Amino acid sequence: MSKPLHLDPDRFFQADGVTGNIARRLFAEIENLPIISPHGHTDPSWFANDTPFEDATSLFLWPDHYVHRMLYSQGIKLTQLGMAPKGGTAEPDRRKAWKIFAEHYYLFRGTPSRTWLDHAFSTVFGIDVRLDGETADHYYDVIKEKLATPAFKPRALFKRFNIELLATTEGATDPLVHHQKIKKEWDGRVITTFRPDGVVNPDIDGFAKNMADLAEITHEDVATWKGYLAALRNRRQYFREMGGATATDHGHPTPITADLPEVECQRMLDRALKGALTPTEAEMFRGQMLTEMALMSIEDGMTMQIHPGSFRNHNAELFAGYGPDRGADIPMRASYVDNLKPLLDKVGNRSDLTILLFTLDESNYARELAPLAGHYPCLTLGPAWWFHDSPEGMIRFRRNCTETAGFYNTAGFNDDTRAFLSIPARHNVARRMDCVYLAELVATKRLPEEEAVEVAKALAYDLPKKAYHL
Amino acid sequence: MSKPLHLDPDRFFQADGVTGNIARRLFAEIENLPIISPHGHTDPSWFANDTPFEDATSLFLWPDHYVHRMLYSQGIKLTQLGMAPKGGTAEPDRRKAWKIFAEHYYLFRGTPSRTWLDHAFSTVFGIDVRLDGETADHYYDVIKEKLATPAFKPRALFKRFNIELLATTEGATDPLVHHQKIKKEWDGRVITTFRPDGVVNPDIDGFAKNMADLAEITHEDVATWKGYLAALRNRRQYFREMGGATATDHGHPTPITADLPEVECQRMLDRALKGALTPTEAEMFRGQMLTEMALMSIEDGMTMQIHPGSFRNHNAELFAGYGPDRGADIPMRASYVDNLKPLLDKVGNRSDLTILLFTLDESNYARELAPLAGHYPCLTLGPAWWFHDSPEGMIRFRRNCTETAGFYNTAGFNDDTRAFLSIPARHNVARRMDCVYLAELVATKRLPEEEAVEVAKALAYDLPKKAYHL
Amino acid sequence: MSKPLHLDPDRFFQADGVTGNIARRLFAEIENLPIISPHGHTDPSWFANDTPFEDATSLFLWPDHYVHRMLYSQGIKLTQLGMAPKGGTAEPDRRKAWKIFAEHYYLFRGTPSRTWLDHAFSTVFGIDVRLDGETADHYYDVIKEKLATPAFKPRALFKRFNIELLATTEGATDPLVHHQKIKKEWDGRVITTFRPDGVVNPDIDGFAKNMADLAEITHEDVATWKGYLAALRNRRQYFREMGGATATDHGHPTPITADLPEVECQRMLDRALKGALTPTEAEMFRGQMLTEMALMSIEDGMTMQIHPGSFRNHNAELFAGYGPDRGADIPMRASYVDNLKPLLDKVGNRSDLTILLFTLDESNYARELAPLAGHYPCLTLGPAWWFHDSPEGMIRFRRNCTETAGFYNTAGFNDDTRAFLSIPARHNVARRMDCVYLAELVATKRLPEEEAVEVAKALAYDLPKKAYHL
Structure with a gap:
């Protein structure tokens, strides 16, 4: 649920x-x-x-060092988020990266990142369910679809x-x-x-x-x-x-x-x-x-x-x-x-x-x-x-x-x-x-x-x- | 009003x-x-x-460095307040100096100076209108008159x-x-x-x-x-x-x-x-x-x-x-x-x-x-x-x-x-x-x-x- | 009372x-x-x-440096609390030491020590009166008696x-x-x-x-x-x-x-x-x-x-x-x-x-x-x-x-x-x-x-x- x-x-x-x-x-x-x-x-x-x-990953994850730092502090590698180091490789599936983020969204409880992100999810994309492992795909799909519109x-x-x-x-x-x-x-x-x-x-x-x-x-x-x-x-x-x-x-x-x-x-x-x-x-x-x-x-x-x-x-x-x-x-x-x-x-x-x-x-x-x-x-x-x-x-x-x-x-x-x-x-x-x-x-x-x-x-x-x- | x-x-x-x-x-x-x-x-x-x-100016303005500092921080010169530097001159009209202060009284919103001053205006002088450019003269007159009494x-x-x-x-x-x-x-x-x-x-x-x-x-x-x-x-x-x-x-x-x-x-x-x-x-x-x-x-x-x-x-x-x-x-x-x-x-x-x-x-x-x-x-x-x-x-x-x-x-x-x-x-x-x-x-x-x-x-x-x- | x-x-x-x-x-x-x-x-x-x-003195007073420091800061000597310096002597009567503490218990108003001590007095020993000079003996007796039980x-x-x-x-x-x-x-x-x-x-x-x-x-x-x-x-x-x-x-x-x-x-x-x-x-x-x-x-x-x-x-x-x-x-x-x-x-x-x-x-x-x-x-x-x-x-x-x-x-x-x-x-x-x-x-x-x-x-x-x- x-x-x-x-x-x-x-x-x-x-x-x-x-x-x-x-x-x-x-x-x-x-x-x-x-x-x-x-x-x-x-x-x-x-x-x-x-x-x-x-898409959600390149829009919300990759440019936001507030998000990187929290995930990284809990042992998640940037490569898992699809970010490759110089001369290296990373997870190529952006949806997978998004899912990792979603599964760890509880880490942001009490932080302004949670506030900012929820605000964007709700007011910009009209999403009405909370982000977690279960809703990750829904988020990814809705965001991708809307971003393609004028x-x-x-x-x-x-x-x-x-x-x-x-x-x-x-x-x-x-x-x-x-x-x-x-x-x-x-x-x-x-x-x-x-x-x-x-x-x-x-x-x-x-x-x-x-x-x-x-x-x-x-x-x-x-x-x-x-x-x-x-x-x-x-x-x-x-x-x-x-x-x-x-x-x-x-x-x-x-x-x-x-x-x-x-x-x-x-x-x-x-x-x-x-x-x-x-x-x-x-x-x-x-x-x-x-x-x-x-x-x-x-x-x-x-x-x-x-x-x-x-x-x-x-x-x-x-x-x-x-x-x-x-x-x-x-x-x-x-x-x-x-x-x-x-x-x-x-x-x-x-x-x-x-x-x-x-x-x-x-x-x-x-x-x-x-x-x-x-x-x-x-x-x-x-x-x-x-x-x-x-x-x-x-x-x-x-x-x-x-x-x-x-x-x-x-x-x-x-x-x-x-x-x-x-x-x-x-x-x-x-x-x-x-x-x-x-x-x-x-x-x-x-x-x-x-x-x-x-x-x-x-x-x-x-x-x-x-x-x-x- | x-x-x-x-x-x-x-x-x-x-x-x-x-x-x-x-x-x-x-x-x-x-x-x-x-x-x-x-x-x-x-x-x-x-x-x-x-x-x-x-008078109000020599009583409230001149001795109070909390007041000087705030006015000065917003570009008001001490000479405008009637305070002359060594070997210099200043606005001689104390009422004018008081008016400048009154017009900028909004700067003190949220500061203790506002609290202290309002307390004195109200309890010592019985003034019941707020200090601003319009009421400056009223303040100056009331205070001057009362200060002259025993x-x-x-x-x-x-x-x-x-x-x-x-x-x-x-x-x-x-x-x-x-x-x-x-x-x-x-x-x-x-x-x-x-x-x-x-x-x-x-x-x-x-x-x-x-x-x-x-x-x-x-x-x-x-x-x-x-x-x-x-x-x-x-x-x-x-x-x-x-x-x-x-x-x-x-x-x-x-x-x-x-x-x-x-x-x-x-x-x-x-x-x-x-x-x-x-x-x-x-x-x-x-x-x-x-x-x-x-x-x-x-x-x-x-x-x-x-x-x-x-x-x-x-x-x-x-x-x-x-x-x-x-x-x-x-x-x-x-x-x-x-x-x-x-x-x-x-x-x-x-x-x-x-x-x-x-x-x-x-x-x-x-x-x-x-x-x-x-x-x-x-x-x-x-x-x-x-x-x-x-x-x-x-x-x-x-x-x-x-x-x-x-x-x-x-x-x-x-x-x-x-x-x-x-x-x-x-x-x-x-x-x-x-x-x-x-x-x-x-x-x-x-x-x-x-x-x-x-x-x-x-x-x-x-x-x-x-x-x-x- | x-x-x-x-x-x-x-x-x-x-x-x-x-x-x-x-x-x-x-x-x-x-x-x-x-x-x-x-x-x-x-x-x-x-x-x-x-x-x-x-007893109360050896249990609550002597091991607690939060308590020493506050009493000491108000001029009470550790010897009065029964604590002897190296090669020295101290008040031998533990009940007296406890009474001094009790009489100065007001010093702990607003401190966590008061909270911790009241919690122990109440929940561990079932005491229902506040500690002060008058109740010091009651505390000492109740605590001593209970501590002797399994x-x-x-x-x-x-x-x-x-x-x-x-x-x-x-x-x-x-x-x-x-x-x-x-x-x-x-x-x-x-x-x-x-x-x-x-x-x-x-x-x-x-x-x-x-x-x-x-x-x-x-x-x-x-x-x-x-x-x-x-x-x-x-x-x-x-x-x-x-x-x-x-x-x-x-x-x-x-x-x-x-x-x-x-x-x-x-x-x-x-x-x-x-x-x-x-x-x-x-x-x-x-x-x-x-x-x-x-x-x-x-x-x-x-x-x-x-x-x-x-x-x-x-x-x-x-x-x-x-x-x-x-x-x-x-x-x-x-x-x-x-x-x-x-x-x-x-x-x-x-x-x-x-x-x-x-x-x-x-x-x-x-x-x-x-x-x-x-x-x-x-x-x-x-x-x-x-x-x-x-x-x-x-x-x-x-x-x-x-x-x-x-x-x-x-x-x-x-x-x-x-x-x-x-x-x-x-x-x-x-x-x-x-x-x-x-x-x-x-x-x-x-x-x-x-x-x-x-x-x-x-x-x-x-x-x-x-x-x-x-």
């Missing part, structure tokens, strides 16, 4: 007789606002080419999801052909984000090659500090003009920043190009580049996002076989108060600059991030991120940040996902959890309800548009 | 049908207990001279607030003239607290001058270790006798303590007086002085407060223009278990010594502070402090500390404020939140209600008196 | 009208499941000899507590005579755990002696790396065969691991045996031994427990007088992501290895531990530990870990106690708190109730059996 799959309209709202009703009223005001997705990792080729998605092509889903704007993320040397094609052919608004890690982080695989590419496409001498900065300015402009970018994004191991004399910058660049930087020098190099990016943001008005604190590719064996983004990135402790000081000494008091700070170390919320964003004009808090982009994580974010930074030093929600079908689910959860938090303030008489409505709308729609200069 | 301002009598209490009722009953038992304010930063001249306060002079408010005792904080060389005048003229109990940072922290601006002053007023040779300690003993006695002090207060960057041989202390003192200490040596110097202060506390019975972990004046530009206390102090990660060991090895097992520990790094609550205070006889936990002195912060404090340290290793509430009119509001919130926590224990059958009443009374009144030896 | 002692059947459950009912239904499904106690510190001689316990002998209580399995912990050179006697004489299942700290931590008092003993009982040359490892293999086998051990346990100051070449290991061993390791080298030695233990666990199938992060014997004076385990161990900040990498690089991808991670630094739950356990096949999260083994601590554990690691990467509950009579109370609290968390998921529609029942059963019974290979 299969079990029913049912999305309760009051899910996440408090179960007591008062607070949940307030949450429900607040949510009714924002549930249907268009989705602003200003930071994420979907593939722009989906919208450029509008090729139908293929209503399930990427552009149609984008419209159906009520997405007003979707930002993808591309490396600094990307030609942005997909974004150009989208703009020419279609009225869906898909913009890029300038992510220069590949040419500002000397520790990244392929840094030398990336720098050579950067030189070639910009016709700048990236071996001189001035030329290197000019090349980056050039690409920022290209991203704005060809991809509609309004923001940059920086995924550094730490939030270290620096403000060094140009002669020292040149010396570091020389050594970076030779691959000769020590780990400490590489930190300094990245730190200097954050400050340079902030200065360029003042020039060109792009919002700057700093996403620090992930130990990338922690599992050496898995990385060797599969490369990055397979669920083996682990958060590290981070410190902002010292590390951001050089940058803040330089540009902290600018009101014409927006720097969005993210963290994977929640101990910073109340201790460092809310106090910093609650003081410096240039700083705004990005939402709960990655591992913390979950009902409990979102509530921790609001509980720990609001009292010091308020609501208006935060940036609304980011889905930050490569799982396209989870976007409506993620925004739905984020809106619900903000209403849960606001309902608590209202029910305990800390905030009048009509003010809570204003805040809820700001968090869902106005603040992301403001933070990303949209 | 202006909106109503209404302080709900059940604010903060749980909205479910059971727990909130318990909280209400508990609160009824303590709501009207006199206020013990054993740690704060009000200006004793207010009570010595009883000069009327002037009932709103500092001493009258002190009595109206039902303050049994108020402690201010003065530097080691302060002559305490205001406290002497208060004692002679008036029956309100305003005592001082001995805060020797200026003469024990070699990194403080003016350290050499402070030491010279200390030598002069004590007639001790502060260039010798023995003379230096004698001078401090002398001032502690002066503070007790002339200012009624029962406690000392120490605002150090870290909780580092030391227990060094005298010859090494003398060597550090020599270098400190020359301004020649390295940062590490300055840490050691401060750390040694904490241990010396603890030893003197055993001699003279003064409670010792350690307030570590703030990165003072993080915003270099703002500090240059405005000096300290403008909302630019940011908490840092702190460690107690190693740092306090030298002091605890020396005096940790003394029952005749009270050291109150505070933190800005809440990750220490359950990990280090509750275990330390739940073991060492000399240690007691100060309340949730500064950024964490808020409804959520207070609940985190109780939730994280109580299970290991209990209630009786805590010290009740400190308002720690320079905003005099917020004192009743802050104690009101603290009492409510303790009742919220206790009601939860009662409602979930972890504590019988009559025991919760005893605890509530202890937290509101008995424990602060005990902790501060009042 | 003495006050009633009453264990409410709904204690800990939510007080709102909906969630608490769900919690109650879930708990009804697991309340009476047998107790699996796979990690703890009871004394196996109790069950080997079945000698009656003596129904209160250790083996009888073990059966009455419905303990299916109880694991103790013994050092590597322990002959396990009690376990052998138990196995021969009795059908209660009491197994040992292999705790080799004394022979793998060169900083432990008596390391050289322990190594000599290890050599003698294994006939291995522990001065060679190969011989040393062989000796440990030998003891692991002995623990499995003679004591039924299925797990090892490692109480290290930090979670540092290492993977060094054998020549370097031999060099460290040489220096360790001479007591010549620097603190950093000693860390490396312990770290190397964690990796060696993991490798042996792959060979012999024993689950490996890592309990890091306690600053042992922080109170130097108390340690000198009383030795370890007197309530003076304090948690320290810990880092897992870097420290575990050498071990994980070696064995992290093994599905045939179970490593249980514990922490005293809860900031790691969401940041490092859940992400690590939610990815690496060999890792499982142990439950909330020690100071955090409390209602709030358990909820923090679930709230912070579940969304990333799920339920199935956790290991159910450990009581980890030397207080035998608290075992049913602790498991009862743990089961209740898991139901409280699950009820919240159900009430907020994040998990269907019938799935919550499955999870509750897994947490209470199935997962500990799986994690400990029982």
